[in-house]
Amino acid sequence: MAIKKSELYSSLWKSCDELRGGMDASQYKDYVLVLLFVKYVSDKYAGVADALIEVPEGGGFQDIVALKGQKNIGDGINKIIANLAEANDLKGVIDVADFNNADKLGKGQEMQDRLSNLVRIFENSALNFSKNRADGDDILGDAYEYLMRNFATQSGKSKGQFYTPAEVSRVISKVIGVNLAKSQDQTIYDPTCGSASLLIKAADEAEHGLTIYGQEMDNATRALAKMNMILHGHDTAEIWQDNTLSTPYFKEVDGSLKTFDFAVANPPFSSKAWSNGIDLVKDKFQRFDGYGIPPAKNGDYTFLLHIVRSLKSNGKGAIILPHGVLFRGNAEAEIRKNLISKGIVKGIIGLPPNLFFGTGIPACIIVLDKENAENRQGIFMIDASKTFVKDGNKNRLREQDIHKIVDVFNKQLEVAKYSRMVSLGEIEGHEYNLNIPRYIDSQEEEDIQDIEAHLLGGIPKQDIEALSNYWQVYPTLQQDLFTVADRPGYLMLKIPSSEVKACIFAHPEFISYGEEIRAVFERWQGKHTPLPQLTSKVDELTAKVEGHLQRMGFVW
Structure with a gap:
């Protein structure tokens, strides 16, 4: 069963809660990410011959689990991580955090309980990384970035520099x-x-x-x-x-x-x-x-x-x-x-x-x-x-x-x-x-109000001309909707305003363009969704897009 990202993220952030109080948020990563790394490589490579990472005896996550509730849990975790680092030329990489630091993790029973609870979170059977990839999705990599992003947010102004969105x-x-x-x-x-x-x-x-x-x-x-x-x-x-x-x-x-x-x-x-x-x-x-x-x-x-x-x-x-x-x-x-x-x-x-x-x-x-x-x-x-x-x-x-x-x-x-x-x-x-x-004026143009149109009626011709992108797609629709008003510079609707939407939807050019759009989606579907199990999802997406186009007229 694939790991749900939401469940993974929630569990990992709970591990941070166990560390609150004794250290700055910027230091959580030194503990949480190291345990995440040890759990990941242990699930993926323990007992696997010629694996990318060697998980030696006394250097895996299960060895850490065995320390739960023991008085020497902090020193024991340090030694297990040191064994893993030694076997993989990772000294100075995964052994930077001191799990026996009383100033950060508490003394005696407090440290014992805090680290035991931390290990239990990672021990959760739902967090099994042995088959973490599903449909090409790098769940563990995403989880790592999730933690980095949250650490950056929690760490304050001077500590967020280690993560680029x-x-x-x-x-x-x-x-x-x-x-x-x-x-x-x-x-x-x-x-x-x-x-x-x-x-x-x-x-x-x-x-x-x-x-x-x-x-x-x-x-x-x-x-x-x-x-x-x-x-x-x-x-x-x-x-x-x-x-x-x-x-x-x-x-x-x-x-x-x-x-x-x-x-x-x-x-x-x-x-x-x-x-x-x-x-x-x-x-x-x-x-x-x-x-x-x-x-x-x-x-x-x-x-x-x-x-x-x-x-x-x-x-x-x-x-x-x-x-x-x-x-x-x-x-x-x-x-x-x-x-x-x-x-x-x-x-x-x-x-x-x-x-x-x-x-x-x-x-x-x-x-x-x-x-x-x-x-x-x-x-x-x-x-x-x-x-x-x-x-x-x-x-x-x-x-x-x-x-x-x-x-x-x-x-x-x-x-x-x-x-x-x-x-x-x-x-x-x-x-x-x-x-x-x-070089680029990005200011939005002011919405000009035509007082004369408000007082005397009619639609300013310049407002109709501003919709030129639509008239290029529907070249005769403008003539079917509007006629010249009784004074220069203004147009009037040929039909009641309540009938405008129906007129557009029934217009031959609107229907023709809709068919062109559907053809584009069908070509895309044929090229990019060769797997039968994905076809229904694409059909659903296509239907949603077409429905959106129909509701909005021409919006692209």
């Missing part, structure tokens, strides 16, 4: 073209990978796989990233712990930075201590050559330039940064000018405010592309700041928002009040200021 990660992975990767030999890199949620989402877009590299400064968060990679099937991913800016790990034989096919990043915003350990006069990795040195108290452009230097000559990347990088002056203005002049910036996507954990300020995605950069004549901009849904105390991109951003960006479609290609000449005329509102 999945919706934003999906947008980034799709606009940099990871899906076009041809082989596993191609590489992807995140210099500030946090728990690796962004890196995983991006890598998963590659049909043939990618070789994954990541670096994270915080040791505990690096441990989360490594566990996350294993849980999502990327056990060979190389995740290193150190300061990417002062001590980048991934280098070529000659000491220069290693370069990658793709790079993504969601670095800490406006870091004030980025220059520690870096020679600003002569950076040995040449990240500032030809661009300029970022301000000493703001590291936004430092991370961007690190990615630029880490991309191959045809490499593509994206980085999430606050909007200030688009318009701030002085040293950043010079860097921005040089980046634009070299053609490396392919696009900018303005995101809604309050999407990210730890900050409510709006951010943007800067899309970088070195391929054919010298011939780039413009920067494609999207203002997606108004396309979101409120979700609790945060905002969230919906499926239609993600689809619109990705479709418009990848097809370079110009949509009024939403997107346009801005020429380098126009940007130069604005002194290389990239602030999106300078």
